[in-house]
Each structure stands twice: as structure tokens, then as C-alpha cells.
Amino acid sequence: MNIKDITVKFAEPAEAKYAELIVRLIYESALQRGTGIAKRTPEYIAQKINSGKSVVALHGDRLVGFSYIESWGHGDFVATSGLIVDPEYRHLGLAGAIKAKTFELARLRFPFAKLFSITTSLPVMKLNSKMGYKPVTFSELTDDEEFWQGCQGCKNYDILQRNNRRMCLCTGMLYDPKQPLPEAERPNPYTMKLKNTLKRVLHLKR
Ligand SMILES: CC(C)(COP(=O)(O)OP(=O)(O)OC[C@H]1O[C@@H](n2cnc3c(N)ncnc32)[C@H](O)[C@@H]1OP(=O)(O)O)[C@@H](O)C(=O)NCCC(=O)NCCS
Numbered sequence: 075m076n077i078k079d080i081t082v083k084f085a086e087p088a089e090a091k092y093a094e095l096i097v098r099l100i101y102e103s104a105l106q107r108g109t110g111i112a113k114r115t116p117e118y119i120a121q122k123i124n125s126g127k128s129v130v131a132l133h134g135d136r137l138v139g140f141s142y143i144e145s146w147g148h149g150d151f152v153a154t155s156g157l158i159v160d161p162e163y164r165h166l167g168l169a170g171a172i173k174a175k176t177f178e179l180a181r182l183r184f185p186f187a188k189l190f191s192i193t194t195s196l197p198v199m200k201l202n203s204k205m206g207y208k209p210v211t212f213s214e215l216t217d218d219e220e221f222w223q224g225c226q227g228c229k230n231y232d233i234l235q236r237n238n239r240r241m242c243l244c245t246g247m248l249y250d251p252k253q254p255l256p257e258a259e260r261p262n263p264y265t266m267k268l269k270n271t272l273k274r275v276l277h278l279k280r
Pocket of ligand 1: 157160163165168169193201
């Protein structure tokens with residue numbers, strides 16, 4: 075398999091037909107990883123596609139990857155979410171290509187917004203850090219209720235609530251277009267992942 079055979083592009087309404095497959099891929103991967111995940115419905119995903127807020131990766135007419143963006147706090151923040159790569163297409167650099175495309179989409183549609191993601195995934199920490207994101211506490215992210223309500227479907231939601239939304243098992247990462255982190259100061263994703271794991275073991279999963 076060669077990444078050159080795969081097209082990564084802004085999704086168009088015709089691609090809403092993949093919504094159920096996307097939900098299934100996200101759900102099955104979360105089960106396999108044993109991590110929490112904000113549950114999404116096919117309707118929600120289709121709406122992201124129809125409103126021009128998604129990126130798809132296609133191998134011919136097979137959907138092999140996806141991610142979407144959403145703005146929060148009246149457009150002050152944009153979250154990149156729902157990143158998924160079909161298990162048969164992993165380790166080709168596809169997540170990197172999808173991330174780059176969602177970044178482009180977010181910067182085009184919301185040029186003044188800060189970008190963020192919350193994640194437990196080492197590959198995502200690596201990609202974010204390469205792009206100039208830095209790890210932050212949740213207090214630096216959006217305070218938009220609706221965003222945090224999206225965590226309700228996650229199995230770790232009780233932890234978020236118990237900590238008054240200040241922290242959870244995910245690491246928050248933020249890209250500020252006014253101050254992208256210079257390369258020399260970019261955080262080490264392995265250290266971030268280690269902290270993330272320690273947090274789970276020592277403090278939170280009591
Ligand atoms: C996470 C995921 C999107 C990565 O997709 P991918 O196409 O295989 O990733 P890439 O090939 O673009 O690799 C991106 C980086 O992560 C690294 N990476 C990929 N899988 C990894 C793994 N399992 N463990 C550690 N590092 C990994 C790669 O080496 C690469 O780093 P590098 O640029 O320093 O070499 C994919 O595994 C997936 O869909 N997982 C399930 C859903 C998920 O976890 N989504 C994120 C939710 S926040």
C-alpha cells in the first residue's frame with residue numbers, strides 16, 4: 075500500500091454516505107484501545123460532512139480515514155476531532171496527512187481561532203507537537219458548555235466531573251496562531267504520554 079494512492083481532501087456532501095462506517099471505525103478502535111471516546115451518531119458525522127467541516131481520506135471509493143473540525147466559544151476556538159484511520163491503512167503517514175488537511179481547513183474557515191484537541195493518543199500528541207501545539211490545562215481551552223457536554227458519552231466522564239472539568243485522562247493541546255511554538259520548544263510527546271499514563275494510574279482512576 076502506498077500513501078500516494080490515497081486522496082486526502084475536504085469532504086463534500088456526497089461523502090455523507092460514509093457516516094455510519096466512520097462511526098463504526100471510531101467505536102471499534104476505541105473498544106480495541108480500551109480508552110474512552112466521545113460517542114458520535116451517524117447523523118452528527120453526516121452534518122459535519124454536509125457543513126464543509128470534515129476531511130476524508132479515500133482509496134478509490136473506499137473511505138480509509140476521517141476527521142472533522144468544530145468551532146466553539148463563538149468562534150474563539152476550533153477543535154479537531156474524530157480522527158480515525160482504517161486499521162488496514164495505518165503507519166503510512168495518513169493521520170499526518172489528515173491532520174495537515176484539517177489544520178488547513180480550520181485556518182481557512184476560522185483564521186483567528188485557537189486550535190485545540192484533547193487526546194490520550196501518542197500518535198496524535200506527536201502530530202500536534204510537530205505542528206506547534208503545546209500541552210495546556212483544560213482551563214486554557216474553551217469554556218463552551220456544549221463542547222464539554224460532548225464528553226458525556228465517554229466512559230471517563232465521571233473523572234472529568236469529579237475534577238470540576240479542570241482535568242481528565244485526556245491531555246489538552248493548544249495551537250495559538252499568534253504564538254505557534256518554535257521548533258526548539260516543542261514538547262516531547264513521549265513525556266506527555268508518560269504524564270498522561272501516570273495521571274491515570276496515580277490520581278484519577280480511583
Ligand atoms: C491514531 C491513528 C489515527 C494514527 O494513524 P496512522 O495513519 O497510523 O498514523 P501516522 O502513520 O500518520 O503516524 C503518525 C505518527 O504517529 C506514530 N504512530 C502511529 N501509530 C503509533 C502507535 N500505535 N504508537 C506510537 N506511535 C505511533 C507514527 O510513527 C508517526 O510518528 P512520526 O511522524 O514521529 O513517525 C490511528 O492509529 C487510529 O485511527 N487509531 C484509532 C483512533 C484514534 O486513536 N484516534 C485519535 C483519537 S484522539
